[in-house]
Amino acid sequence: MTAVILETSAPSLRRNFWRGVWRVMKRKPSRMFGVALIIGFALMGIFGPMLYPELLPRDTDAISAPPSWEHWFGTDPQGRDVTALVITGARYVLLSALVTAVITVVLGAAIGLFSGFKRGRWDSVLMRLTDMKLTIPGLPLLLVLSTVWKFxxxxxxxxxxxxxxxxxxxxxxxxxxxxxxxxxxxxxxxGLGLSTTHIVGKELLPSMAPYIAMNTLIAVTGAVYAQVGLFFLGVLPYESNNWGVMLNLAVFQAGAMTTPSALGYLLAPLLAILLLTLGIVLVVDAMDEIFNPRLREE
Structure with missing residues (x-):
């Protein structure tokens, strides 16, 4: 009888949860706007490069042209449409940010959960390993790796x-x-003698899921900033089209800081980064209220 009640209550709990999510999201239109932004960027990363040829066409009559109806953000010094560059460059940025977030959260959460639960010797070893990792300077390491990998x-x-x-x-x-x-x-x-794997996976992890989910979204923004900054500074080689390369070329090749006609080349990737960050911030705000009953408004 108890098993039947549990089986019938699980779908009901899931329905109630998603109804609660919908109530929280529609309470503030800005949150729905954030979801729309994230979905839009996801679609851009998946389908955007399919809309253009692998080698974007060049308009030799419009070199570093200002924004127009034909080229919304103008063209780059090679005559390529800046809007097309932003759309096709989104896949590299978003995919690498997603890979970064997954590795960061999975590895960090696994070590943190196991270390905090086991305590004792395991805790000491894993936390010393974590402290050693935190002392590794990322920029010099990437400089060395860039001589081996083209990224x-x-x-x-x-x-x-x-x-x-x-x-x-x-x-x-x-x-x-x-x-x-x-x-x-x-x-x-x-007290029931359950294994560490069961307690961590079935008891602790579900309780930590909201916190881990929010850290995943935050890690995405951090990864976007990191890689775009590294490409902009010229630390990583220009082997692919992405927003960081666009910013570097806009400033150091097109002279966007001093040439008004090339300003769109600089603003387009900046606007993309701003909108992506805004979408994630709005969704994280909603998630905080979804998973924290104390923050839910009546």
């Missing part, structure tokens, strides 16, 4: 940034785990 593949830069960025997440998740491990339901699970 033309977004998975390469995503892998490196992810392996460099998990330390902070591990520390934060460990702190949350230390507070949760003293709760009654964890004590009961330990």
């Amino acid at each position: 033309g593949n977004p998975f390469q830069i995503g892998l490196v940034l992810g392996l460099l960025g998990w330390g902070g997440v591990a520390r934060a998740v460990r702190a949350q785990t230390l507070s949760l491990r003293e709760r009654g339901f964890i004590e009961a699970a330990r």
Whole structure:
């Protein structure tokens, strides 16, 4: 009888959860706008490059042309449409940011959960490893790796940034785990003799899921800033089209800071980064209210 009740209540709980999500999202139109922005960028990254040929056409009669109806943000010094460059360059930026976020959160959450739950020797070893990782300077390491890797593949830069960025997440998740491990339901699970894998995976992880989900979105923005900044500074080679390369070429090749006609070449990738960040911030604000009942408005 109890099993039947549990089976019938699970779908009901899921429906109630998604109804609550919908109520929170529609309470503020800005949150729906944030979701629309994220979906729009996701579609841009998936389907955007399919809308244009691999080699974008060049208009030799419009070199570094100002914005117009034909070219909304003007053209670059090679006569290519800046809007097309932003759209086709989104896949590299978003895919590498997603890879970075997944590696950062999965690795950091796994280490933080296990370390905070086990305590003792395991905690000391993993936290010393985390401290050592936090002391590794990322920029010099990327300078060395750039001599070996061309980073033309977004998975390469995503892998490196992810392996460099998990330390902070591990520390934060460990702190949350230390507070949760003293709760009654964890004590009961330990009293029943359940395995560490079961307690961490079935008891602690669901409680930490909202926090981990928000850290994933925040990690995406951090990864976007990191890679765009590295390409802009010229640390990474220009083997692919992305927003960081556009910013570098706009400033140092097209002279966008001093040439008004080339200003659109600089503003287009900046606007894309701003809108993506805005969408993530608005969704994170909604997630905080969804998963924290104390913040829900009546």
